[in-house]
Amino acid sequence: MTTAIIGTGGLGSAIARLLASGGEALRLSSADRQAAQTLAAQIGPAAVVAVDNHDALQGADAVILALRFTVLKGVIDEIGDQLAGKVVVVPSNPLSVDPQGKVYRLLPEGQSSGKVVAGWLPAGARLAMAFGTMSADLLRSSGHRSPEPAVLFYATDDDRAGSEVERLIRTAGFEPVKAGGIEQSGRLEVGGDLHDLVIGPAEARSLIGEA
Numbered sequence: 737m738t739t740a741i742i743g744t745g746g747l748g749s750a751i752a753r754l755l756a757s758g759g760e761a762l763r764l765s766s767a768d769r770q771a772a773q774t775l776a777a778q779i780g781p782a783a784v785v786a787v788d789n790h791d792a793l794q795g796a797d798a799v800i801l802a803l804r805f806t807v808l809k810g811v812i813d814e815i816g817d818q819l820a821g822k823v824v825v826v827p828s829n830p831l832s833v834d835p836q837g838k839v840y841r842l843l844p845e846g847q848s849s850g851k852v853v854a855g856w857l858p859a860g861a862r863l864a865m866a867f868g869t870m871s872a873d874l875l876r877s878s879g880h881r882s883p884e885p886a887v888l889f890y891a892t893d894d895d896r897a898g899s900e901v902e903r904l905i906r907t908a909g910f911e912p913v914k915a916g917g918i919e920q921s922g923r924l925e926v927g928g929d930l931h932d933l934v935i936g937p938a939e940a941r942s943l944i945g946e947a
């Protein structure tokens with residue numbers, strides 16, 4: 737299967753390496769084209785660098801938008817005509833940094849980032865919020881954990897997006913656990929109770945009330 741990854745910075749590159757190590761074919765695109773090319777060269781034949789964001793989606797079963805929240809809407813608008821029927825995976829936390837270096841939330845308290853992103857997507861796009869539930873460092877060090885895989889939580893309102901993101905999470909070496917619908921995405925973000933946890937499936941399910 738083939739996945740497009742748009743944005744190959746700290747998180748996008750960590751996701752790309754994990755997916756490639758699980759056998760996924762990747763189409764990479766980034767404003768930082770040099771970074772995308774270096775990453776593809778390190779990954780090997782499983783990763784190709786697309787000409788641009790549009791080209792990245794050619795033949796891809798899903799697209800992961802590993803972008804800062806502030807540029808996310810612009811990229812969705814740019815590739816929107818290709819997103820109908822496509823599984824769109826968004827790991828973005830709604831954060832920015834002020835001139836003093838202080839991190840702040842871009843959305844009002846209680847407003848779900850997933851709902852906001854869903855409102856930006858064209859009709860027919862199939863959204864899952866996933867892969868942004870832990871820091872890139874933790875993600876890198878927790879993939880393919882043995883004997884019990886670590887969990888990655890996701891949130892979606894769309895069954896097909898759910899199946900595809902579960903496949904991607906397993907390919908990356910984690911066990912998927914659904915936290916709930918898109919409105920639950922706040923629990924997955926920085927500051928949410930399910931963020932930055934490296935836990936197994938039983939504990940994860942008890943945290944979301946399934947156990």
Ligand SMILES: NC(=O)c1ccc[n+]([C@@H]2O[C@H](COP(=O)([O-])OP(=O)(O)OC[C@H]3O[C@@H](n4cnc5c(N)ncnc54)[C@H](OP(=O)(O)O)[C@@H]3O)[C@@H](O)[C@H]2O)c1
Nearest residue numbers: 743744745746747766767768803804805828829868871872
């Ligand atoms: N890093 C983490 O530990 C982590 C963990 C969880 C969630 N997240 C979330 O993941 C998202 C990405 O974070 P990050 O740390 O990977 O950020 P990052 O290192 O800044 O990477 C973002 C990448 O997107 C590229 N980009 C910017 N505008 C673009 C465009 N129009 N088209 C294509 N590519 C574009 C950037 O290129 P340029 O550098 O040239 O602008 C950069 O390579 C954020 O929303 C963050 O909240 C990050």
